[in-house]
Amino acid sequence: MISLLQALTALTGRGHPSQQFTGVDLHCHVLPGLDDGPATEAESLALCRALVADGVHTVVATPHQLGKMEQRYSALDIRQAVTYLRTRLQLANIPLEVLPGAEVRIHEGLPGLIHEDEVLTLADRGRWVLIELPRLSYIEPLPLIRQLKDAGIRSIIAHPERHVCVQTHPHVIRGWIEAGACIQVTATSLLDRLEEEAYRCAWRMVAEVGAVLIASDAHDADRRRPRLSEAFRAVALRMGERVARRVCIDHPADVLAGQALRPVFETPARREASR
Numbered sequence: 001m002i003s004l005l006q007a008l009t010a011l012t013g014r015g016h017p018s019q020q021f022t023g024v025d026l027h028c029h030v031l032p033g034l035d036d037g038p039a040t041e042a043e044s045l046a047l048c049r050a051l052v053a054d055g056v057h058t059v060v061a062t063p064h065q066l067g068k069m070e071q072r073y074s075a076l077d078i079r080q081a082v083t084y085l086r087t088r089l090q091l092a093n094i095p096l097e098v099l100p101g102a103e104v105r106i107h108e109g110l111p112g113l114i115h116e117d118e119v120l121t122l123a124d125r126g127r128w129v130l131i132e133l134p135r136l137s138y139i140e141p142l143p144l145i146r147q148l149k150d151a152g153i154r155s156i157i158a159h160p161e162r163h164v165c166v167q168t169h170p171h172v173i174r175g176w177i178e179a180g181a182c183i184q185v186t187a188t189s190l191l192d193r194l195e196e197e198a199y200r201c202a203w204r205m206v207a208e209v210g211a212v213l214i215a216s217d218a219h220d221a222d223r224r225r226p227r228l229s230e231a232f233r234a235v236a237l238r239m240g241e242r243v244a245r246r247v248c249i250d251h252p253a254d255v256l257a258g259q260a261l262r263p264v265f266e267t268p269a270r271r272e273a274s275r
């Protein structure tokens with residue numbers, strides 16, 4: 001005889017997922033000594049081990065570029081740091097693929113800086129760029145999203161659920177999505193109620209916005225550790241495993257492949273049309 005919970009799970013698709021999370025993390029401060037991520041190589045390797053334990057097989061290293069970091073690190077510096085970390089991972093037998101990328105503070109000259117190879121796109125593919133808005137003020141990203149799209153580059157807005165202006169005016173996101181952008185929600189925002197507004201805003205985005213993906217934005221193996229497995233389970237429990245797969249696994253994989261996000265209700269013809 002099936003339990004009430006099992007019956008409810010069968011009806012709604014909500015419940016404990018049938019599989020563990022395994023996938024890509026598109027936003028992680030994993031490179032040692034570059035920004036506010038790990039200070040040392042040992043700390044970086046500890047974070048890499050935590051990523052693997054969390055189910056991540058591929059991570060895009062996204063140190064800050066522009067903004068407060070004042071572009072201290074060029075695209076070339078980041079590529080070289082990734083190459084070095086790969087050699088350390090091999091020596092330490094840590095099965096994690098690391099690719100170059102950046103979390104780029106919003107900047108009107110971004111299309112030109114990408115074209116000049118000063119600023120990195122995600123996985124260095126020239127298709128998606130991860131854009132960070134300033135924390136304490138609001139700069140409307142819509143003109144930049146459109147400019148970048150005209151140049152063949154799609155925007156991902158990093159953790160907008162943490163911004164007060166977005167929390168109070170969530171409708172602004174609609175314009176970004178219509179212009180071809182995607183929203184990156186941070187796993188911790190879905191799990192941690194210390195920032196109640198960010199928590200509520202994050203869940204509303206996952207429920208209402210099709211173009212959402214979840215990333216860790218991890219900085220270390222401790223206080224800001226990767227929590228993608230927990231987020232995957234939480235989304236599956238509340239919204240069903242299909243939604244959890246889409247936002248935690250499928251959409252990050254699409255970005256990694258340099259493709260448009262697969263539509264919510266995908267058919268082969270629609271997927272072809274979205275490319």
Ligand SMILES: [Fe+2]
Nearest residue numbers: 027029103217
């Ligand atoms: Fe970040």
